[in-house]
Amino acid sequence: MKDMVTPTMPVFEDMLAAHDRIAPHIHRTPVLTSAYLNGLSGAELFFKCENFQKAGAFKVRGACNAVFGLDNETARRGVATHSSGNHALSLSYAAGRRGIPCHVVMPRTAPQAKKDAVRGYGGLITECEPSTSSREAVFAEVQAATGAEFVHPYDDPRVIAGQGTCSRELIEQTGGLDAVIAPIGGGGMVSGCCLTLSRLGPGTLIFAAEPEQADDACRSLRAGRIIADDAPETVADGLKVPLKDNTWHFVSRHVTDILTASEQEIVEAMRLAWQRMKIVIEPSSAVALAAILKNPEIFRGKRVGVIVTGGNVDLDRLPWSAG
Amino acid sequence: MKDMVTPTMPVFEDMLAAHDRIAPHIHRTPVLTSAYLNGLSGAELFFKCENFQKAGAFKVRGACNAVFGLDNETARRGVATHSSGNHALSLSYAAGRRGIPCHVVMPRTAPQAKKDAVRGYGGLITECEPSTSSREAVFAEVQAATGAEFVHPYDDPRVIAGQGTCSRELIEQTGGLDAVIAPIGGGGMVSGCCLTLSRLGPGTLIFAAEPEQADDACRSLRAGRIIADDAPETVADGLKVPLKDNTWHFVSRHVTDILTASEQEIVEAMRLAWQRMKIVIEPSSAVALAAILKNPEIFRGKRVGVIVTGGNVDLDRLPWSAG
Incomplete structure (x- = not known):
C-alpha cells in the first residue's frame, strides 16, 4: 500500500492550506x-x-484534510482505511461530511463497540481475519472493487499537514510556549507539531511521550533508524503502531526527546485528569501528562503545551476499576 | 441561623460588583x-x-463574593458553614485565597473522600452527629468560639449575586439565548440566573430541572409557597435541599417552569455527557440535560443555555457501574 502515499513531504504552507480547508468541519478546541x-x-x-474534537480525537484534522483535498472524480470513488481506532471514526466522519463512502477494513474480532462507533459515523465495514495477511488481502479487494483512495492513519503528507493545524491553534491560543509534548504512536501528531513549530515556534522544544511497553519510537530515536515492534501490549492502545517514513522524517529531525511512562503511571495520570480537570481523556492521551509528572526537572518553570489527543473510552471498562 | 442572613435582596448592580470582585479568583469557564x-x-x-470551575463547581462564585466582600475585621474571624458538599469546598477555597480560616461543620458519618476534599482546600472540619439538632448545636458552638461569619450555601444575597455572574458570562459568550436551564436544589444558581437575565436577557425563558425523587421546588412553584421535603433520596445529591426565602423570591417571580427527571434518566444523561462531550459532570448537573431530552417539544429549534453546575464525582463509584 505504500506506493499509494503521495511521496512529497508536507511543508508549512500545506498546513496553512489544510487549516483553511478543514476549518468548517472541525472544532477549534479550547485550551x-x-x-x-x-x-x-x-x-x-x-x-x-x-x-473535545469532532469524532473525539485530533485525527479528524488529518482525515478532513485528506478527504476535502481530493478532486471530485477521485472523491466520488470514496476513501478507505484499515485502522480500527480513531482514524476510522475520523475518516468516516470526514467522508460523511463530503457525502462520499468510507470503507473500513476491520478484524471480525474487533470489539462490537468499535464497529458500532464506525457505523455511527457512516463508515462501511468489511471484516477480515485478525492477521496482517488477511487485512492486506481484504483491503486490496476492497480497493480494487471500489477504486477508493487509501488514507493511511499517519504515514501520509495530507494527514500530517492536517494534524499540524492543532499546534498552530495552540500557539495562537497561548501566545507562545517553551515546550510542547504529545503522545507518540505512529507519529502523525508529533510530525504535525514539528512541521508547524519549526516555523511558528522555532525555540519551542518538542517532546514525545510513549508507553514503556511500546517504546519503539524512543528506541528508534536513540538508534537513528526506525525500529518497529511486533504487537506490543499497552493500555494506551492508540500508541502501539510504529513510525513510518513520513513521520520518521520529522521526528528524527525535530524531536528533543521521547519520554516513557509505565502502565501504572499512565492510568494514574488519566485518573488525575478526570478527577482534577473534569475531562474524559483516553489512556493514550494520559501518557503525555504521565511523562511530565515523571520528569519534573525537564519541565519545571516552563510554559508547556500538552496535546490531549482524544477522549474515546469505554465507560464500562475503566482501567482503574478492573476487578 | 436565619437572622445571620443579610435581609436585602440582591439587585443587578450587586451581580456586577460581584463579578469584578471575584474575577481574579475564578475561571471564566468555556461554553x-x-x-x-x-x-x-x-x-x-x-x-x-x-x-471546570475552581473547586469543581459554580458554588465558588458565590463563596468568593461572600468572602472577598467582608471588611477586614470581620474577615479576620473567618467564615463558617455546615454544608458538606460543593459549597464547603468552595468556601474553603475562597477563604484560603483570602488567607482567613474556614470552619466547616460536617457529620462524622460523611464520606472520608468529602472530608479529605474539604481539608485539601484548607477547610477546618468540626464533626457533629448526623442529625439536624446536633449540626445546629455544634455550629452554634463553633460560631460562638470563633466569631466566624456564616455563609449559607444559597439563602444569602451575596451568594446569589455571585452565582448570577455565571449567566452573565454565558450571555456574553453566546450572544443571547432563547432559554436557560439549570438544576435546582436550594435555588442559588437559578436565582442568580433570574437576577442577571431579568436585565441582560429579558426575553430569555428560565427553566429549572429537578429529580422526580426530590421535586419539592416543582411542587412549591405549583403551590405558590415553599414546600420542603424531609430527606429526599436521589443520585443527584446536590439537589436534596429545599428553597428558602431569598431564592423563593426569585424562583417564584421569574422561572417559567420546573421540569423533572427520573433517576434512570439522570444517570443516562450523565453518561451521555461523558461519552459524547468528554466531560466529567456530576449527577446533579445531568438533571438539566435529562429534562431537555425528556421535553423536546419545549426546546426544539431554540438556542438553549445549559448550566453544567459541577464535576465532583467519586470515580470509584459511578452510578452506571453499580453492581
Whole structure:
C-alpha cells in the first residue's frame, strides 16, 4: 500500500492550506489549565483539548484534510482505511461530511463497540481475519472493487499537514510556549507539531511521550533508524503502531526527546485528569501528562503545551476499576 | 441561623460588583457545544462548563463574593458553614485565597473522600452527629468560639449575586439565548440566573430541572409557597435541599417552569455527557440535560443555555457501574 502515499513531504504552507480547508468541519478546541496540576508539576501547563474534537480525537484534522483535498472524480470513488481506532471514526466522519463512502477494513474480532462507533459515523465495514495477511488481502479487494483512495492513519503528507493545524491553534491560543509534548504512536501528531513549530515556534522544544511497553519510537530515536515492534501490549492502545517514513522524517529531525511512562503511571495520570480537570481523556492521551509528572526537572518553570489527543473510552471498562 | 442572613435582596448592580470582585479568583469557564446532542434534542445547546470551575463547581462564585466582600475585621474571624458538599469546598477555597480560616461543620458519618476534599482546600472540619439538632448545636458552638461569619450555601444575597455572574458570562459568550436551564436544589444558581437575565436577557425563558425523587421546588412553584421535603433520596445529591426565602423570591417571580427527571434518566444523561462531550459532570448537573431530552417539544429549534453546575464525582463509584 505504500506506493499509494503521495511521496512529497508536507511543508508549512500545506498546513496553512489544510487549516483553511478543514476549518468548517472541525472544532477549534479550547485550551484548559489546572492550578492543581501546575502545582504538582512545577510547570505552567496548557492542555489542548482534542478530546473535545469532532469524532473525539485530533485525527479528524488529518482525515478532513485528506478527504476535502481530493478532486471530485477521485472523491466520488470514496476513501478507505484499515485502522480500527480513531482514524476510522475520523475518516468516516470526514467522508460523511463530503457525502462520499468510507470503507473500513476491520478484524471480525474487533470489539462490537468499535464497529458500532464506525457505523455511527457512516463508515462501511468489511471484516477480515485478525492477521496482517488477511487485512492486506481484504483491503486490496476492497480497493480494487471500489477504486477508493487509501488514507493511511499517519504515514501520509495530507494527514500530517492536517494534524499540524492543532499546534498552530495552540500557539495562537497561548501566545507562545517553551515546550510542547504529545503522545507518540505512529507519529502523525508529533510530525504535525514539528512541521508547524519549526516555523511558528522555532525555540519551542518538542517532546514525545510513549508507553514503556511500546517504546519503539524512543528506541528508534536513540538508534537513528526506525525500529518497529511486533504487537506490543499497552493500555494506551492508540500508541502501539510504529513510525513510518513520513513521520520518521520529522521526528528524527525535530524531536528533543521521547519520554516513557509505565502502565501504572499512565492510568494514574488519566485518573488525575478526570478527577482534577473534569475531562474524559483516553489512556493514550494520559501518557503525555504521565511523562511530565515523571520528569519534573525537564519541565519545571516552563510554559508547556500538552496535546490531549482524544477522549474515546469505554465507560464500562475503566482501567482503574478492573476487578 | 436565619437572622445571620443579610435581609436585602440582591439587585443587578450587586451581580456586577460581584463579578469584578471575584474575577481574579475564578475561571471564566468555556461554553461547549455538541452536534450529537443538538441532533438528539432538536435544539441548539450551549453548555456552560462550571464543572471546570475552581473547586469543581459554580458554588465558588458565590463563596468568593461572600468572602472577598467582608471588611477586614470581620474577615479576620473567618467564615463558617455546615454544608458538606460543593459549597464547603468552595468556601474553603475562597477563604484560603483570602488567607482567613474556614470552619466547616460536617457529620462524622460523611464520606472520608468529602472530608479529605474539604481539608485539601484548607477547610477546618468540626464533626457533629448526623442529625439536624446536633449540626445546629455544634455550629452554634463553633460560631460562638470563633466569631466566624456564616455563609449559607444559597439563602444569602451575596451568594446569589455571585452565582448570577455565571449567566452573565454565558450571555456574553453566546450572544443571547432563547432559554436557560439549570438544576435546582436550594435555588442559588437559578436565582442568580433570574437576577442577571431579568436585565441582560429579558426575553430569555428560565427553566429549572429537578429529580422526580426530590421535586419539592416543582411542587412549591405549583403551590405558590415553599414546600420542603424531609430527606429526599436521589443520585443527584446536590439537589436534596429545599428553597428558602431569598431564592423563593426569585424562583417564584421569574422561572417559567420546573421540569423533572427520573433517576434512570439522570444517570443516562450523565453518561451521555461523558461519552459524547468528554466531560466529567456530576449527577446533579445531568438533571438539566435529562429534562431537555425528556421535553423536546419545549426546546426544539431554540438556542438553549445549559448550566453544567459541577464535576465532583467519586470515580470509584459511578452510578452506571453499580453492581
